[in-house]
Structures are given as C-alpha cells and as structure tokens.
Amino acid sequence: MSRLSTSAKRRVFFMNICVVLLIFFMLFRVGWLMSSAGGDFVKMAHDQQTRDRLISPRRGNITDRNGEIIAGTQTAYAISVIHAQIKDEEKTAAALAQTLQLDYAEVLKKVQKRVALVRIKDKTDAATAEKIRAMQLDGVMIDEDIKRVYPYNETAAQVIGFVGKDNQGITGLEARYDSILKGEKGRILTYTKANGTEIPNLPQQREAPVDGGELVTTIDINIQRYAEQLIKNTVDVKQAKSGLIIVMDPQNGEIYAMANYPSFDLNKPYEITPAFEQSGSKNDILNRMWRNFAINDTYEPGSTFKVITSAAGLEEGAVKPNDTFECNAGRNVADRRIKCWRAPRSHGTQTFVQGVQNSCNPVFIDVAARLGGEKFYDYMIKYGFNKKTGVDLPGEAVGIMHKRDKIGPLELAVMSFGQGFQITPLQLISAVAATVNGGVRITPHFAKSIKYGEKTNDLVYGSGERIISKKTSDTMREILESVVSEGTGSKTYIPGYRIGGKTATSQKLPRGSGKYIASFCAFAPAEDPKAIALVLINEPQGVYYGGQVAGPVMQQLMGNILPYLGIKAQYNEKEKEFAPLTAENYVGMKTNDAKQRLEKLKIITEIVGNGENVTKQLPAPGELINAESKIILYTK
Numbered sequence: 001m002s003r004l005s006t007s008a009k010r011r012v013f014f015m016n017i018c019v020v021l022l023i024f025f026m027l028f029r030v031g032w033l034m035s036s037a038g039g040d041f042v043k044m045a046h047d048q049q050t051r052d053r054l055i056s057p058r059r060g061n062i063t064d065r066n067g068e069i070i071a072g073t074q075t076a077y078a079i080s081v082i083h084a085q086i087k088d089e090e091k092t093a094a095a096l097a098q099t100l101q102l103d104y105a106e107v108l109k110k111v112q113k114r115v116a117l118v119r120i121k122d123k124t125d126a127a128t129a130e131k132i133r134a135m136q137l138d139g140v141m142i143d144e145d146i147k148r149v150y151p152y153n154e155t156a157a158q159v160i161g162f163v164g165k166d167n168q169g170i171t172g173l174e175a176r177y178d179s180i181l182k183g184e185k186g187r188i189l190t191y192t193k194a195n196g197t198e199i200p201n202l203p204q205q206r207e208a209p210v211d212g213g214e215l216v217t218t219i220d221i222n223i224q225r226y227a228e229q230l231i232k233n234t235v236d237v238k239q240a241k242s243g244l245i246i247v248m249d250p251q252n253g254e255i256y257a258m259a260n261y262p263s264f265d266l267n268k269p270y271e272i273t274p275a276f277e278q279s280g281s282k283n284d285i286l287n288r289m290w291r292n293f294a295i296n297d298t299y300e301p302g303s304t305f306k307v308i309t310s311a312a313g314l315e316e317g318a319v320k321p322n323d324t325f326e327c328n329a330g331r332n333v334a335d336r337r338i339k340c341w342r343a344p345r346s347h348g349t350q351t352f353v354q355g356v357q358n359s360c361n362p363v364f365i366d367v368a369a370r371l372g373g374e375k376f377y378d379y380m381i382k383y384g385f386n387k388k389t390g391v392d393l394p395g396e397a398v399g400i401m402h403k404r405d406k407i408g409p410l411e412l413a414v415m416s417f418g419q420g421f422q423i424t425p426l427q428l429i430s431a432v433a434a435t436v437n438g439g440v441r442i443t444p445h446f447a448k449s450i451k452y453g454e455k456t457n458d459l460v461y462g463s464g465e466r467i468i469s470k471k472t473s474d475t476m477r478e479i480l481e482s483v484v485s486e487g488t489g490s491k492t493y494i495p496g497y498r499i500g501g502k503t504a505t506s507q508k509l510p511r512g513s514g515k516y517i518a519s520f521c522a523f524a525p526a527e528d529p530k531a532i533a534l535v536l537i538n539e540p541q542g543v544y545y546g547g548q549v550a551g552p553v554m555q556q557l558m559g560n561i562l563p564y565l566g567i568k569a570q571y572n573e574k575e576k577e578f579a580p581l582t583a584e585n586y587v588g589m590k591t592n593d594a595k596q597r598l599e600k601l602k603i604i605t606e607i608v609g610n611g612e613n614v615t616k617q618l619p620a621p622g623e624l625i626n627a628e629s630k631i632i633l634y635t636k
C-alpha cells in the first residue's frame with residue numbers, strides 16, 4: 001500500500017467531511033419528518049388504512065315559547081358506495097338510480113370512482129333506504145343521517161331561517177344559533193387495506209356524535225299564525241306590495257310574532273313564491289324573498305315617530321300636556337313652508353294632547369324647536385336610533401340619520417314628525433315600547449332559553465338603561481290612549497280594552513312618487529302594557545292613511561291576542577252595552593215567557609221547534625253571550 005500524497009490525503013479528508021455532513025442532513029431530515037411535518041405523513045398513512053363514515057348529530061329543535069316544535073330533525077339515510085367492494089358496477093348503478101330516482105349515467109360515474117367512499121344520495125327516507133338494504137348490494141352503505149323539517153312551512157320563515165345541504169344554518173335563527181343547534185359529528189372508523197377493502201377481524205370503532213342544544217324561542221305559534229293570516233288578508237284586499245306585523249312584550253322585549261307577507265316555504269327555500277316581484281336574477285328574487293322587512297330594511301317612520309318627539313319634549317319640560325298651539329295649516333321654517341297634513345284646512349287652536357290626537361305637524365315642529373337640535377339629537381341617540389337594537393337575527397340594519405352638526409332648523413322641523421331619516425320597523429316598535437313601559441330600553445329578542453337534555457339555561461338580557469322618567473312614560477301612555485279613544489287611532493278602539501297607539505302614513509322615497517307605507521303602533525292595556533304591536537302595510541292601493549288602513553287590522557289583532565294573553569275585558573259605564581251577558585236558565589220555562597224575557601234583555605233569540613216549553617238552550621246557563629251573538633232555545 002503506497003503512501004498517499006498530500007493532495008490525495010486532502011481529497012480523502014474532504015470526502016469524509018462530505019459524508020459526515022450528509023449523515024447529519026439525513027438524520028436531521030428524519031427527525032423533521034417525525035416531528036412537525038411528520039404528523040401529516042402519519043395521518044396520511046392512517047387515512048389510507050381507515051375510512052371514516054361521519055355520523056350526523058341530531059340538530060337541536062327550535063320551539064315556540066310553549067314547546068311547540070317549529071324546526072325539527074327527522075332521521076334520514078345517506079346512501080354511499082365503496083368502489084373496491086362493488087362486484088358489478090352497471091348493475092349496482094342501475095339499481096341505485098332506479099330506486100333513488102337519479103340519473104343512471106351520473107350514478108355510474110360515482111360508482112366507478114376509484115376512491116374510498118362516494119356519497120350517492122343524502123336525506124333518503126326510511127322506506128327507500130329499506131328497499132336498498134333489501135337488495136343486499138355489495139359495496140353499498142346505508143348510514144343514518146338527519147333531515148331538517150319545518151312543520152309549519154311558511155310560518156315565521158324569515159325569523160326561523162333554514163339550513164343548507166350539510167345542515168348548517170344559512171339564514172334566521174338557524175344561522176344565528178348554529179353553533180348551539182348543530183352539535184358535533186361522530187364517526188365510524190373502518191380499517192381497510194391499501195386497495196380499499198376492509199381488513200377483516202378488526203373491530204369497528206365508533207365515536208358517538210354529540211347532539212345539538214334545543215332553542216326555546218319567545219315566539220307564540222298561535223299569535224304568529226294569527227298575525228300572518230291577518231297581514232295576508234290585508235295585503236290581498238289592499239293590493240299592497242307587502243306587509244308586516246310585529247307583536248312584542250314591551251316590558252322585556254320578548255317577540256311573540258314577526259309576520260312578513262308574502263313569505264316562502266322553509267321546506268323549499270329555493271322555490272320562488274309567485275307573489276314576489278319576478279324581476280332580476282333568481283338570486284336577486286331569492287334574496288328579496290328571504291328578507292325580513294322588520295330588521296333588514298329601513299323606512300321613514302313618519303307620524304309614529306311623534307311618540308318620540310312628544311316623550312323628549314315632556315321629559316325636558318319643553319311642553320306640558322295643556323300647552324296650546326296654533327295649526328295655521330303649516331309652519332314657516334327657514335324660508336320654507338312646511339304644511340300640516342290637513343292643509344289647506346287647519347287644526348286651529350289645540351292643546352298639546354289634542355295635537356297628538358290630531359297628529360298635527362306644526363305642533364311637533366314647535367315642540368322640536370323648543371327642544372333645539374342638540375337636545376333632539378341627544379334623544380335620537382338615547383333611544384338608540386344610531387345603533388342596532390341587538391335583536392338576535394343576522395343582518396340587522398341600522399338607522400340612517402343626519403350628523404349632529406348637520407341638523408339646522410329645517411332638518412329639525414322635518415325630523416320632528418318622522419321624516420328626513422330612516423330606521424327599521426323593529427327600531428320603531430322598540431323605541432315606542434321603551435316610551436310606554438316605564439321608560440327603559442329593551443333588547444328585542446327571540447331566544448328565551450337553551451336546553452341540553454334535561455338542563456335548561458335561561459338567557460338573560462339585563463335591564464336596559466333609562467331613557468325617560470316613569471312620570472313621562474305614564475303621561476305618554478295616557479296621551480296615546482286618547483289617540484285611540486278620541487283621535488286618529490279610533491279604528492282600533494275595542495270596548496273593554498284600554499289601547500294606546502299612534503298612526504302613520506309615510507311617504508316612500510322619492511317623495512311625490514304616490515307610494516305610501518300605512519302603519520300603526522299600538523299597545524295594551526294602556527295602564528300596564530302587556531303587548532305592543534306594529535302593523536305596517538307597504539304600498540296599499542286606494543285609501544292609504546295609516547289610521548284607516550292599519551287601524552282596523554290593529555283592532556282585529558288586539559281583539560284576538562289580548563284575550564289569548566289572558567287579559568280580561570273591563571267595561572266602563574259607557575261600554576256597558578258591549579259587555580257580554582251571562583246566560584240565564586230557560587230550560588223548563590214556557591217558550592213565550594223565555595222569549596219575552598230575552599227581548600227585554602235585548603238578546604237576539606232563535607227558537608227551534610214549536611213546542612210549548614224550552615227543553616234545551618245554547619249557550620248553556622252560566623256561559624257568556626257576546627254582544628253580537630245570540631241564544632238558541634230548543635223546544636219540543
């Protein structure tokens with residue numbers, strides 16, 4: 001062995017260094033794979049050996065305040081295929097296509113896909129799934145799945161919302177409370193060989209899904225459905241574009257009903273309701289259809305806003321109920337003539353209370369002028385018109401109003417009667433609720449509690465900040481009651497019930513377009529409000545005045561929901577004739593005597609048969625006979 005030359009020695013040394021470096025690099029690489037990025041490789045290997053079949057959790061129900069299910073979950077079945085296990089591709093595809101009513105070519109394409117698992121159809125009903133099971137097709141898997149169902153179809157569609165293909169909430173409460181309702185997916189792990197076939201004798205591992213929580217809402221399905229029926233009839237009769245009714249508890253902001261018409265079927269949310277304007281793309285129409293007028297849109301409230309101007313004026317001492325005002329059919333403000341709605345006629349001299357009853361614009365222009373722009377703006381902020389109400393639905397719009405330094409005398413005058421700014425219908429009803437509930441802000445809301453199994457978590461909304469004093473609130477309730485008993489709201493009067501409220505006829509922009517929104521915001525009983533409602537009719541044809549169009553609707557609404565809420569009618573002296581009478585006992589009496597007695601009581605009587613004696617009567621003794629109804633006497 002010859003001795004190496006110096007240069008050769010250098011070469012060997014250099015090569016050794018290279019080898020050592022290479023070894024170091026490889027060790028480092030292996031270490032890196034095993035640590036950080038290595039996790040992915042391990043997972044990929046695991047995925048090749050296992051095949052997950054996801055198990056859907058049960059999505060939590062949404063119920064009304066009495067536990068009635070308004071969004072529920074049904075068991076459905078998902079049909080999938082495992083390519084490696086299929087024996088006859090064409091035969092399998094044909095059987096599936098026929099039973100599931102799918103296109104053969106599409107199914108075949110899926111069946112031929114060389115992947116572990118392909119979903120053929122979701123949300124298959126039990127009967128169909130059973131048919132497929134009975135065919136005993138190799139490589140066809142039937143897994144339990146869920147399907148969202150809405151038992152009341154169109155009812156409260158814009159509020160409840162709907163879910164997408166994977167049962168995730170897309171609109172309404174379904175979207176807002178998705179994280180609570182959805183639960184957690186479970187899975188079935190099956191070990192497979194590299195070619196996709198199951199490894200025999202390995203136990204199936206099952207990770208159970210976690211079911212979603214149940215959302216108990218403040219909605220009362222009976223009030224909701226009644227309100228929907230009522231607004232539908234009104235929109236139809238008035239050939240209006242749309243309509244809205246909101247019913248709320250003014251003390252705590254619980255929403256009993258929010259009825260939009262036209263509506264859509266929650267079980268078919270992508271089917272366009274014919275009543276919607278069919279212009280634009282399908283997406284445009286769908287978005288219009290899913291909109292909730294109460295919270296997604298703003299409008300000029302018009303005269304219902306005079307409630308807020310009045311409350312601010314009284315609270316600040318700028319006006320007293322008996323102050324007198326002169327109408328003159330209008331006011332001159334900053335070189336402009338602003339007319340009273342009654343112009344060219346005038347309301348003449350009137351007290352502030354009469355001004356509210358007459359909805360006289362000059363009275364409110366004067367009150368706002370006495371307050372001044374700064375103070376007026378303060379109340380807009382206090383009432384929260386620059387903010388969302390915080391209702392628990394996605395997409396709530398905010399009021400659009402002038403900046404404080406842009407409110408000159410003219411802007412102030414116009415704002416005093418509800419023009420020159422825009423708010424949502426929900427902002428309006430919430431502000432009126434705060435005015436009459438003793439003076440504190442409420443957060444309108446739908447979620448009442450969340451149930452996990454037996455456990456119930458009540459949601460707390462906290463007591464709102466004070467906007468006006470209790471004294472001002474008391475005065476406002478009295479004044480607004482007189483609007484219904486003596487003023488523009490008289491069409492809502494119901495004997496036996498103290499109802500307060502304010503009408504409005506808002507012009508739609510651009511002004512002069514001849515399009516109006518007729519509305520009425522009312523509450524009852526006036527002395528201690530338990531319900532507040534807003535009726536809004538968008539573009540009624542013919543008569544469009546709020547008092548005349550929305551007034552009778554409010555009367556029907558209140559006449560129905562007040563007794564339903566357990567609020568009993570109390571008749572004063574003037575209303576005695578409207579009070580229902582208690583039926584006396586006529587059975588056994590001579591038919592003629594009974595007839596005479598009933599005539600004296602001014603009760604309409606129907607006599608069936610021509611016997612001498614009364615043998616049966618309807619209503620039975622002790623039951624009530626309403627003023628408009630009658631008593632039937634049966635004779636033999």
Ligand SMILES: [Zn+2]
Binds near residue numbers: 329342346347360361
């Ligand atoms: Zn007037």
